[in-house]
Amino acid sequence: MGNRPAVICALAASEPALKIAVALIIELINTGTELMLGHTLNTHQQWLCNRLADLGYSVTRQVAVPDTGPEIQAAVREALGRADLILTTGGLGPTSDDLTRDLIAQLLGRPLHENAKVLAHIASFFARRNYPLPAGNQVQALVPAGAQVLWNPLGTAPGLALEVRPNPFRPDGKVSWLIMLPGPPRELRPMFTELVAPLLREKLPLEEAFAGRTLRTVGIGESALQAQIAAPLQSLVAAGMELGYCAHSGQVDVRLAARGNRAAELVADGEKTVREVVGPSIFAEGDASLESVVVRRLTERKRTLAVAESCTGGCLAHRLTNVPGASAVFLAGLVTYSNEAKQTFLGVRAETLAQHGAVSEAVVLEMAEGARRVTGADFALAVTGIAGPGGGTEQKPVGTVFLALAGGFPTVVRQHLNLWERETFKQVTANQALELLRRALDTTDHGQSGQPV
Amino acid sequence: MGNRPAVICALAASEPALKIAVALIIELINTGTELMLGHTLNTHQQWLCNRLADLGYSVTRQVAVPDTGPEIQAAVREALGRADLILTTGGLGPTSDDLTRDLIAQLLGRPLHENAKVLAHIASFFARRNYPLPAGNQVQALVPAGAQVLWNPLGTAPGLALEVRPNPFRPDGKVSWLIMLPGPPRELRPMFTELVAPLLREKLPLEEAFAGRTLRTVGIGESALQAQIAAPLQSLVAAGMELGYCAHSGQVDVRLAARGNRAAELVADGEKTVREVVGPSIFAEGDASLESVVVRRLTERKRTLAVAESCTGGCLAHRLTNVPGASAVFLAGLVTYSNEAKQTFLGVRAETLAQHGAVSEAVVLEMAEGARRVTGADFALAVTGIAGPGGGTEQKPVGTVFLALAGGFPTVVRQHLNLWERETFKQVTANQALELLRRALDTTDHGQSGQPV
Numbered sequence: 001m002g003n004r005p006a007v008i009c010a011l012a013a014s015e016p017a018l019k020i021a022v023a024l025i026i027e028l029i030n031t032g033t034e035l036m037l038g039h040t041l042n043t044h045q046q047w048l049c050n051r052l053a054d055l056g057y058s059v060t061r062q063v064a065v066p067d068t069g070p071e072i073q074a075a076v077r078e079a080l081g082r083a084d085l086i087l088t089t090g091g092l093g094p095t096s097d098d099l100t101r102d103l104i105a106q107l108l109g110r111p112l113h114e115n116a117k118v119l120a121h122i123a124s125f126f127a128r129r130n131y132p133l134p135a136g137n138q139v140q141a142l143v144p145a146g147a148q149v150l151w152n153p154l155g156t157a158p159g160l161a162l163e164v165r166p167n168p169f170r171p172d173g174k175v176s177w178l179i180m181l182p183g184p185p186r187e188l189r190p191m192f193t194e195l196v197a198p199l200l201r202e203k204l205p206l207e208e209a210f211a212g213r214t215l216r217t218v219g220i221g222e223s224a225l226q227a228q229i230a231a232p233l234q235s236l237v238a239a240g241m242e243l244g245y246c247a248h249s250g251q252v253d254v255r256l257a258a259r260g261n262r263a264a265e266l267v268a269d270g271e272k273t274v275r276e277v278v279g280p281s282i283f284a285e286g287d288a289s290l291e292s293v294v295v296r297r298l299t300e301r302k303r304t305l306a307v308a309e310s311c312t313g314g315c316l317a318h319r320l321t322n323v324p325g326a327s328a329v330f331l332a333g334l335v336t337y338s339n340e341a342k343q344t345f346l347g348v349r350a351e352t353l354a355q356h357g358a359v360s361e362a363v364v365l366e367m368a369e370g371a372r373r374v375t376g377a378d379f380a381l382a383v384t385g386i387a388g389p390g391g392g393t394e395q396k397p398v399g400t401v402f403l404a405l406a407g408g409f410p411t412v413v414r415q416h417l418n419l420w421e422r423e424t425f426k427q428v429t430a431n432q433a434l435e436l437l438r439r440a441l442d443t444t445d446h447g448q449s450g451q452p453v
Numbered sequence: 454m455g456n457r458p459a460v461i462c463a464l465a466a467s468e469p470a471l472k473i474a475v476a477l478i479i480e481l482i483n484t485g486t487e488l489m490l491g492h493t494l495n496t497h498q499q500w501l502c503n504r505l506a507d508l509g510y511s512v513t514r515q516v517a518v519p520d521t522g523p524e525i526q527a528a529v530r531e532a533l534g535r536a537d538l539i540l541t542t543g544g545l546g547p548t549s550d551d552l553t554r555d556l557i558a559q560l561l562g563r564p565l566h567e568n569a570k571v572l573a574h575i576a577s578f579f580a581r582r583n584y585p586l587p588a589g590n591q592v593q594a595l596v597p598a599g600a601q602v603l604w605n606p607l608g609t610a611p612g613l614a615l616e617v618r619p620n621p622f623r624p625d626g627k628v629s630w631l632i633m634l635p636g637p638p639r640e641l642r643p644m645f646t647e648l649v650a651p652l653l654r655e656k657l658p659l660e661e662a663f664a665g666r667t668l669r670t671v672g673i674g675e676s677a678l679q680a681q682i683a684a685p686l687q688s689l690v691a692a693g694m695e696l697g698y699c700a701h702s703g704q705v706d707v708r709l710a711a712r713g714n715r716a717a718e719l720v721a722d723g724e725k726t727v728r729e730v731v732g733p734s735i736f737a738e739g740d741a742s743l744e745s746v747v748v749r750r751l752t753e754r755k756r757t758l759a760v761a762e763s764c765t766g767g768c769l770a771h772r773l774t775n776v777p778g779a780s781a782v783f784l785a786g787l788v789t790y791s792n793e794a795k796q797t798f799l800g801v802r803a804e805t806l807a808q809h810g811a812v813s814e815a816v817v818l819e820m821a822e823g824a825r826r827v828t829g830a831d832f833a834l835a836v837t838g839i840a841g842p843g844g845g846t847e848q849k850p851v852g853t854v855f856l857a858l859a860g861g862f863p864t865v866v867r868q869h870l871n872l873w874e875r876e877t878f879k880q881v882t883a884n885q886a887l888e889l890l891r892r893a894l895d896t897t898d899h900g901q902s903g904q905p906v
Contacts, residue, residue: 317771338784344828387774
């Protein structure tokens with residue numbers, strides 16, 4: 001369903017990844033012919049790299065190979081020659097193209113033994129569903145000699161953790177840990193969080209303390225943000241704090257990380273500085289979405305919302321209703337693409353449309369006030385603009401956007417020029433609208449009165 | 454924003470990737486510290502692998518490394534030791550962490566020369582935006598000796614294509630092609646389609662003829678589809694045709710591919726068979742979206758559409774308005790989350806809501822007919838249901854959905870049980886609604902009358 005918007009990331013300090021990498025070499029191997037045919041997006045890479053980074057570990061290399069013996073063995077052999085930790089995903093299922101377990105056991109010369117406890121778990125998995133145990137699933141109870149079983153309550157394939165000691169593939173014979181995870185995300189993710197993360201802390205502890213923090217901002221460009229916070233953070237960066245930026249669709253994440261005795265202190269100081277300088281633009285920590293923050297604040301304050309969208313075409317309503325529990329605060333979304341719809345549903349006046357055009361301050365104001373009036377919501381957001389590729393004029397080029405927020409105070413109107421392709425344009429514009437409301441909820445008297453921002 | 458729905462893919466024939474891989478060894482190297490930190494999803498992998506597969510080329514390995522010199526050089530060196538074609542993405546920008554061009558030139562011992570034409574293109578890129586040429590961008594005009602420039606009308610970084618002949622990293626000295634592509638998807642994608650694909654056909658022609666075809670279906674489960682088409686296709690598979698399935702959010706793609714003298718014939722026969730068995734469920738070939746097919750048919754037939762959404766919360770409107778030109782046929786979307794909104798905007802009767810509940814056949818019927826009436830659209834789609842995680846009852850569990858299509862014929866109502874997490878539920882439900890309309894447009898007299906399906 002459409003493309004992901006472009007994401008641009010950068011690290012401010014010089015080569016910090018290298019600095020991390022020397023600590024511990026970690027490689028990720030994703031197996032799956034479906035990846036090589038482009039049938040699936042490799043969400044494992046993003047999820048695992050993100051979680052590892054949050055724990056202070058950094059992935060040095062990620063490799064994807066098809067479900068074929070030579071390719072999987074070559075990738076694992078090469079990784080064993082370099083890495084302290086290797087995580088594999090996929091290939092633990094019951095079918096003929098699930099080869100990871102067998103190939104790795106073979107490569108390491110470890111015999112496979114049927115594990116009675118694992119077999120009992122698999123049998124009970126099917127028994128609870130009133131299915132007989134398929135013959136193919138019995139291979140999932142095979143465990144390479146010396147491997148630790150990572151229990152999988154959500155599926156039949158257990159994960160496997162192996163200490164390769166001595167390691168014949170590493171020139172210095174140094175130990176490598178090899179951890180095999182099942183392919184389905186809903187099995188892999190809890191297994192990583194509940195079993196692999198503690199195992200790493202025990203077996204591959206960080207040489208130094210680690211602290212990390214991501215602050216999510218919106219409404220301020222990456223360059224502008226950098227220009228404002230880089231100088232005040234300079235002394236902390238000089239003291240060893242890493243500073244990174246990640247921009248996506250009008251949002252910029254600021255990532256602070258540090259290692260060593262002063263790690264927590266450096267990151268706490270860094271966060272304090274960033275908050276002092278651009279505090280009002282920070283909408284969340286970690287990975288919370290802007291829409292989830294807005295829905296949570298509306299819920300806390302028992303306020304309701306309606307939206308009137310033209311150029312975002314439902315994107316705003318769609319994102320708000322992706323948040324579980326949105327129905328408690330979100331009353332209605334009116335996607336008034338045509339002029340007639342703006343008149344019928346929002347009471348925008350024909351004269352206003354004729355005099356100012358559908359993409360104008362006057363129209364967006366009537367849209368927001370109309371949406372609030374007809375729905376009875378406490379707040380109403382309205383958006384009108386030109387998403388492109390067609391429809392632009394010299395005076396109002398493609399990318400022109402007007403936003404309005406009505407809420408019992410003088411209606412606030414903003415104008416932007418969002419020069420992005422159509423789908424990113426919609427996301428950026430929706431972010432600007434959500435941010436207008438978030439600021440109002442923050443700065444008004446519990447969102448009940450007063451001029452926001 | 455939010456997670457991608459789960460995608461499940463499978464290949465019916467045994468180990469077809471191996472069969473493809475022997476022809477030509479192709480490796481993809483994605484550079485970017487943001488990938489290793491999990492800040493971004495590697496959409497390049499999926500997109501490029503998919504396009505290459507469509508052209509008959511198969512990627513043997515994909516590697517992602519951070520933006521650091523040793524990692525990038527090591528990955529490129531290893532790939533040059535194995536592959537006939539290496540594609541790199543990213544690292545061609547103007548900043549200090551854009552190192553790909555320099556590192557590869559260094560590795561191959563090719564001096565960099567400023568290319569006057571490229572510099573003029575970069576200068577004009579900024580001049581058109583009334584910006585002075587930043588000093589950093591001049592490095593983008595540097596071209597390694599012997600490299601072919603791949604023009605980038607959408608950005609400042611040209612792509613670069615290099616024939617490594619002789620190749621010092623390959624034991625047999627065999628030639629490798631090395632193609633560097635810029636990171637931003639909106640620059641990389643047209644560059645691949647317009648410049649790289651023709652280059653591959655010229656410089657690395659397939660050893661055997663190739664034919665491939667993807668047929669996109671909706672409204673039929675993967676197992677059901679397989680049960681219907683596997684037997685009729687058996688003889689073609691035995692003759693060497695590959696058959697693969699890819700399921701995502703209620704859609705299943707069927708991929709047919711073959712090589713050799715009979716390739717085109719096998720795939721054409723396969724397509725004919727699939728169309729005979731499940732023709733009405735096929736909505737597109739290649740990668741066209743269901744919403745784009747619906748918008749195109751409405752446009753061709755000069756018919757207009759309105760949507761009334763409850764549980765999909767704007768997803769339907771959002772997807773329709775992602776299609777350029779949707780404004781010509783899409784009049785309005787009414788996201789009536791609350792009962793009051795259903796009454797106010799769609800004229801759903803209070804008695805109907807009280808008697809049947811908001812999630813019912815009676816209400817969805819009034820929603821669709823109301824949306825058609827109030828907007829004057831030729832067609833109206835309506836959706837009501839329980840997305841979850843909360844709100845289910847014993848009689849109407851989470852996942853219950855009612856859909857309706859009004860269009861001047863007796864309004865059609867459908868009931869489904871969509872057992873997916875919230876975001877996938879919305880996409881699956883939107884697909885069912887779009888499919889209801891697509892079928893009506895196909896089977897009625899140009900969508901003007903008659904009972905569809």
